[in-house]
Amino acid sequence: MSKTADAIRSADAHSAHNYHPLPIVVATAEGAWMTDVEGRRYLDMLAGYSALNFGHCNRRLLDAARAQLERVTLTSRAFHHDRFADFCTELAALCGKEAVLPMNTGAEAVETAVKTARKWGYEVKGVPDGHAKIVVAADNFHGRTTTIVSFSTDHEARDHYGPYTPGFEIVPYGDLTALASAVTSNTVAVLLEPIQGEAGVLVPPAGYLRGVRELTRERNVLFMADEIQSGLGRTGKTFACEHEEVVPDVYILGKALGGGVVPVSAVVADRDVLGVFKPGEHGSTFGGNPLACAVALEVIAMLRTGEYQQRATELGDHLHRELNLMVGGGAVTAVRGRGLWAGIDIDPARGTGREISEKLMELGVLVKDTHGSTIRIAPPLVISKEDLDWGLDQLRSVLAE
Structure with a gap:
């Protein structure tokens, strides 16, 4: 054999x-x-x-990882470490935002974004507790956790994992009219991939992302862009949203942020969004660990060169x-x-x-x-x-x- x-x-x-x-x-x-x-x-x-x-x-990324491996790899968020502040500062600056909530995998980042939007909806927008809605697109792929497959239209990912998490409205990808009709006073966010990867690399119609941005701003709804696959250089821009000069309220990042060396993901937004969290309300043992931060900092430095x-x-x-x-x-x-x-x-x-x-x-x-x-x-x-x-x-x- x-x-x-x-x-x-x-x-x-x-x-x-x-x-x-x-x-x-x-x-x-x-x-x-x-x-x-x-x-x-x-x-x-x-x-x-x-x-x-x-x-x-990649030699730059391996060197960054090796150097950190000799120092400290994990503290948990129970303590500060000397790479965390730089990582958050640099990633926030790359995104043009104020705050970072680090996690490990892309699915964890999407789950974090869902929790963020709901909490923001209840505590900032004033949606009645338990009534928050998030609008998503058909044929999406945001991960495979129980909550995420609850708003998937892929039967292989979704079937036989119920009961499913409520609170999501699915509309056709690229259809602004359907999206506008789905947004109500209880809608807290629109969650989209700027380009749908798993669906077959589907690029939305020209002007769609701009329209989403305008609509969400008018209706006081968060625009959350899942740039886990499309972001960090893949499409020729740092973020795929940049092709329409759009800046979402929330970036959801992963995959390339860890350089193929370690799993690193993050939700990046301004303080008026991520500021809804208080100590103990969300977290991750490995999220933002020193090794992850060291590698991600090198990724950010590489992207800054263009x-x-x-x-x-x-x-x-x-x-x-x-x-x-x-x-x-x-x-x-x-x-x-x-x-x-x-x-x-x-x-x-x-x-x-x-x-x-x-x-x-x-x-x-x-x-x-x-x-x-x-x-x-x-x-x-x-x-x-x-x-x-x-x-x-x-x-x-x-x-x-």
């Missing part, structure tokens, strides 16, 4: 089967490349769903030009996305997204399918143009079969 087969067999025997990974067992990785236990190399065109925006084993946003813009323009040339050739029916992020719809007659992903894996390229015959491409922002073109050549080869 090969090393790969043996490792997969052992994993299947001793882990819950809540994922269906491609049959590859990664041993090492650097930049945009991963190497499996057999020594085969693969171009990573997924980047951990944007958690690896800065590539695998280098990664520029790379995502330039390489993203090239990526979309090349992908759009494939549309109408009999295999690709549509391409969507922004920056170094694309959803590619494959004619179902040519194969499912899983089948296309497996064929690409055989040629040394790693992507991920979603929703039937759609594949997603989101390479690390450090990928070279030559490697990107090589990966696209492999895609052309598979589609030509």
Whole structure:
């Protein structure tokens, strides 16, 4: 039995089967490349769903982590530590906000944002206790906790996990009229992804985010932008909302904030929003730990150079030009996305997204399918143009079969 087969067999025997990974067992990785236990190399065109925006084993991030590992890694929030203030200050400044509430995973950050909006609604807006409503979009993906799947329209994520948490109104993504109709005096927030990643990298109609911003401001409702996948350089801007010059009331961040080294997430807003929390009302043992803060501080410093946003813009323009040339050739029916992020719809007659992903894996390229015959491409922002073109050549080869 090969090393790969043996490792997969052992994993299947001793882990819950809540994922269906491609049959590859990664041993090492650097930049945009991963190497499996057999020594085969693969171009990573997924980047951990944007958690690896800065590539695998980025030296700046590893150096920051190593230096902190020698000092202190965890204090809990029972005590102050010497990286926390800098992390909060720098992240708040990056977002143009006043305060940060750190957590670990993206789902935790979304849960925190939900709690924030409800508390703000009761204590600031004056919504009767227990009556707060949050408007969300169909086909959203904000995580898989019990509360979050309560407002999911994905049956795989939602079915058989009830009873579900009430207090959410679901409207079609990109439909301002439906959104306006759903907002009532008890609405405390609108929670949206500026670009829906899991749904197939869906970009909303031009002017939609601006319209959401205007509507929420007029109705005294918080606009909460889930930038967990779309933020921190992926689309060519620090935040995807910037493409419409929109600043939400609340940023929800994760994935790339930890640089692919440690889990780091955060809710970022002004004091009039995050100020609703008092000691003991919300928290996390690991949230804002010294190791997380050290790595995230380096991520913020890297983003401040603008280098990664520029790379995502330039390489993203090239990526979309090349992908759009494939549309109408009999295999690709549509391409969507922004920056170094694309959803590619494959004619179902040519194969499912899983089948296309497996064929690409055989040629040394790693992507991920979603929703039937759609594949997603989101390479690390450090990928070279030559490697990107090589990966696209492999895609052309598979589609030509």
